[in-house]
Amino acid sequence: MSSTSVYPTPINAFKESKRSVLSVIVDNEPGILARIVGLFSGRGYNIEALNVTVVDVKKNLSRITIETLGEEKVISQIIAQLEKLVPVHSATNLANLSESYEAEICLVKIEFENQEQDQKILNYADIYRSRTVQKRQNIVVYEISGTSERINKFLDDLGTIGGIKVELVRSGPIGLGI
Amino acid sequence: MNNENEFTGADILLKALKDQEVDTIFGYPGGAVLPIYDAIFGQNFLKHVLVRQEAGAVHAAEGYARSSGKVGVLLVTSGPGVTNVVTGLTDALMDSIPIVCISGQVPSHLIGTDAFQECDTTGITRPCTKHNYLVKDVTKLSETIHEAFEIASSGRPGPVLIDIPKDVQFAKSKYISKKDIRFREHRIKAGSKSVDKNFVEKLISHIKKSERPIFYVGGGCLNSGHQASQELIKLVKKTNIPITTTLHGLGCFPGEDKSSLGMLGMHGNYEANLAMNKCDLMINVGARFDDRVTGRLDAFSPDSIKFHIDIDQSSINKNVKVDFHTNTDITLTLKEINSFIDSNNIDFGDKDYSNWWGQINEWRKKECLHYEQGDEVIKPQHAISRLYELTKQKDTFVTTEVGQHQMWAAQYYKFSKPNRWITSGGLGTMGFGMPAAVGAQMANPESLVIDIAGEASFLMNIQEIATAVQYKLPIKIFILNNEYMGMVRQWQELLHGSRYSESYVDALPDFKKLAESFNAVGVRAKNISELDDTINEMISIDRPVIADIWVDKKENCFPMIPSGAAHHEMLLSKYDKENPENQEKGKVLV
Ligand SMILES: Cc1ncc(C[n+]2csc(CCOP(=O)(O)OP(=O)(O)O)c2C)c(N)n1
Numbered sequence: 108m109s110s111t112s113v114y115p116t117p118i119n120a121f122k123e124s125k126r127s128v129l130s131v132i133v134d135n136e137p138g139i140l141a142r143i144v145g146l147f148s149g150r151g152y153n154i155e156a157l158n159v160t161v162v163d164v165k166k167n168l169s170r171i172t173i174e175t176l177g178e179e180k181v182i183s184q185i186i187a188q189l190e191k192l193v194p195v196h197s198a199t200n201l202a203n204l205s206e207s208y209e210a211e212i213c214l215v216k217i218e219f220e221n222q223e224q225d226q227k228i229l230n231y232a233d234i235y236r237s238r239t240v241q242k243r244q245n246i247v248v249y250e251i252s253g254t255s256e257r258i259n260k261f262l263d264d265l266g267t268i269g270g271i272k273v274e275l276v277r278s279g280p281i282g283l284g285i
Numbered sequence: 286m287n288n289e290n291e292f293t294g295a296d297i298l299l300k301a302l303k304d305q306e307v308d309t310i311f312g313y314p315g316g317a318v319l320p321i322y323d324a325i326f327g328q329n330f331l332k333h334v335l336v337r338q339e340a341g342a343v344h345a346a347e348g349y350a351r352s353s354g355k356v357g358v359l360l361v362t363s364g365p366g367v368t369n370v371v372t373g374l375t376d377a378l379m380d381s382i383p384i385v386c387i388s389g390q391v392p393s394h395l396i397g398t399d400a401f402q403e404c405d406t407t408g409i410t411r412p413c414t415k416h417n418y419l420v421k422d423v424t425k426l427s428e429t430i431h432e433a434f435e436i437a438s439s440g441r442p443g444p445v446l447i448d449i450p451k452d453v454q455f456a457k458s459k460y461i462s463k464k465d466i467r468f469r470e471h472r473i474k475a476g477s478k479s480v481d482k483n484f485v486e487k488l489i490s491h492i493k494k495s496e497r498p499i500f501y502v503g504g505g506c507l508n509s510g511h512q513a514s515q516e517l518i519k520l521v522k523k524t525n526i527p528i529t530t531t532l533h534g535l536g537c538f539p540g541e542d543k544s545s546l547g548m549l550g551m552h553g554n555y556e557a558n559l560a561m562n563k564c565d566l567m568i569n570v571g572a573r574f575d576d577r578v579t580g581r582l583d584a585f586s587p588d589s590i591k592f593h594i595d596i597d598q599s600s601i602n603k604n605v606k607v608d609f610h611t612n613t614d615i616t617l618t619l620k621e622i623n624s625f626i627d628s629n630n631i632d633f634g635d636k637d638y639s640n641w642w643g644q645i646n647e648w649r650k651k652e653c654l655h656y657e658q659g660d661e662v663i664k665p666q667h668a669i670s671r672l673y674e675l676t677k678q679k680d681t682f683v684t685t686e687v688g689q690h691q692m693w694a695a696q697y698y699k700f701s702k703p704n705r706w707i708t709s710g711g712l713g714t715m716g717f718g719m720p721a722a723v724g725a726q727m728a729n730p731e732s733l734v735i736d737i738a739g740e741a742s743f744l745m746n747i748q749e750i751a752t753a754v755q756y757k758l759p760i761k762i763f764i765l766n767n768e769y770m771g772m773v774r775q776w777q778e779l780l781h782g783s784r785y786s787e788s789y790v791d792a793l794p795d796f797k798k799l800a801e802s803f804n805a806v807g808v809r810a811k812n813i814s815e816l817d818d819t820i821n822e823m824i825s826i827d828r829p830v831i832a833d834i835w836v837d838k839k840e841n842c843f844p845m846i847p848s849g850a851a852h853h854e855m856l857l858s859k860y861d862k863e864n865p866e867n868q869e870k871g872k873v874l875v
Pocket residue numbers: 686687688689690691713714715738739740741742743765767769770771772773
């Protein structure tokens with residue numbers, strides 16, 4: 108979810124912009140997502156991707172994963188601002204952990220016209236070990252997971268095949284410290 | 286079934302307020318809060334102050350909170366009642382003032398239907414509160430109210446709003462008292478309770494090494510409580526380090542003390558700004574490096590080691606990178622610094638920074654607050670100086686509106702104690718001062734409460750005179766009447782070729798008659814010979830007074846660091862010309 112704003116964005120935010128993935132544990136209560144999204148838009152930060160799900164039903168906790176762009180100073184400020192929100196337990200920049208794992212899932216629907224295209228698609232699907240969800244006469248749906256980078260590459264490769272129609276959905280990255 | 290241990294939501298609210306030792310609430314009724322007003326009707330621990338517009342309620346709650354150190358509380362109805370308090374909530378958020386706003390909401394089953402006087406209250410107020418709630422279940426009400434007070438007052442204080450649908454005000458449940466509630470720590474954000482010893486030792490060693498240290502003290506010191514200011518005074522006495530305060534820090538250290546350089550920043554003292562620019566050690570006590578203080582960032586105190594004490598972690602390194610910081614409460618930290626000095630017998634006696642003080646005294650010789658009072662037209666600076674001289678023996682609280690008069694008040698009125706100076710800094714809200722004076726007078730019925738006002742600002746919440754009259758609050762509204770939005774006019778003069786676009790305040794009312802029509806008292810000083818008598822008369826009257834002080838219309842507020850300029854590029858008087866390059870850059874800033 109890349110956003111463009113009619114308001115000028117702080118120039119500093121892009122000086123040495125770096126992609127960061129933030130992991131935020133919150134009380135699962137009404138308005139929490141709006142609080143977080145509002146914090147980003149109100150202070151001119153970027154949300155590149157966002158993922159929210161309950162992770163502990165008993166304790167009523169959700170984990171929110173946010174992919175954002177900004178120089179290090181801005182990222183620290185975002186973390187500090189997130190931690191000020193009342194329902195937030197913790198906010199962590201995964202890059203600051205000694206070890207963390209990141210993954211994303213993507214569903215791709217491809218419409219093709221001929222045998223040759225089908226063959227090329229199959230070939231890439233095989234290389235990237237994507238799972239076939241559904242296959243009809245001229246439509247195939249794949250599920251691919253892994254790092255966002257890997258998914259990007261897969262999609263780039265598909266893009267080299269002429270004449271096919273691609274529709275897709277991505278979960279945005281999720282991650283965990285290990 | 287009628288269970289004796291069950292109460293309506295409205296009664297639970299009142300019980301919780303009593304439990305929280307709230308004795309005053311500012312409010313305005315409407316359909317969605319009628320059950321609460323009904324509960325207020327039959328009790329006597331809580332004094333309800335009926336304002337004349339909800340904006341008045343929120344600023345009064347702010348004034349009450351600032352002048353008493355307690356949480357200010359207000360009650361408004363749904364829809365327009367709430368939208369009228371948005372400015373005040375934002376003001377309280379910017380200036381870290383603890384208030385709790387109770388708002389009525391349409392009944393739960395109507396939420397989302399565009400019902401009469403429905404608005405998305407939590408949505409609208411989310412960015413302008415520290416936290417807010419929509420309480421849909423009456424069993425959660427007690428806990429929510431107690432948590433709201435805790436959040437409003439702890440850590441970096443701020444406004445909290447509780448939206449209560451009308452059906453929840455009628456619904457019944459048990460009441461849970463404050464002592465039976467265990468707060469969840471992660472939600473309270475109270476800051477660290479343990480002192481960072483390493484920070485303290487580092488600071489002491491840097492103080493010993495430094496040649497040109499300075500204390501830079503802000504509103505955080507005020508919010509940490511009276512003891513913070515006591516500890517600060519001790520520390521300054523021990524170390525002989527000069528101290529400057531922000532607009533909100535005024536009063537945390539006695540303004541007339543010789544160690545005080547006064548306020549810094551855009552309209553701060555020359556010596557304070559130069560000292561900040563040239564210092565080699567900056568000790569920031571609860572200030573947030575606001576743009577009104579720092580001026581141009583790349584030239585802000587370039588050669589100093591910076592220490593920062595602030596309970597709010599997001600204030601650290603936000604605008605200015607610091608070398609050392611702690612998020613522990615200021616009182617605790619200052620106490621530790623003082624006791625560390627005592628227990629290690631550290632003597633700063635030989636290190637009296639005499640060169641540094643010599644330099645500062647050179648800067649002081651500029652007499653940056655000097656003005657020429659002629660023998661006819663009253664200079665606004667002189668009006669404030671006289672007001673100070675004639676009231677300083679009294680127990681006085683000063684609120685202000687926003688504009689030149691506010692800056693003159695900050696420059697010429699000296700405060701010796703914290704919580705005596707109540708002004709809108711972060712948001713700069715015109716119309717703040719008079720309702721804030723109402724709140725301050727409610728909290729301090731025996732004290733003298735003065736709103737130093739501009740005529741334009743005063744018009745913004747003028748209706749609250751009626752509140753002051755109704756509750757016999759003898760507040761004094763001291764208007765520096767220059768017939769201009771003076772601060773706007775000043776910027777137009779300096780930055781827009783003296784094109785005074787829409788800054789003349791035409792069609793002003795006769796403030797004396799206006800006061801009389803409200804059953805308040807009006808007094809007026811037209812020239813210098815009437816000034817002292819008018820002030821004395823104003824003070825002597827035990828009723829709300831509007832004092833219309835006619836001042837020089839063209840006076841500008843100096844010194845001034847124009848937007849985008851650096852501390853050492855201050856303008857001292859109208860004869861100083863700004864560097865044209867800065868002027869172009871400054872124009873686009875605020
Ligand atoms: C609600 C609001 N609107 C506009 C402004 C912008 N503003 C700042 S100072 C000022 C003029 C204030 O005039 P007055 O109250 O007469 O004070 P003076 O500067 O003349 O002392 C204005 C319009 C503001 N601060 N607040």
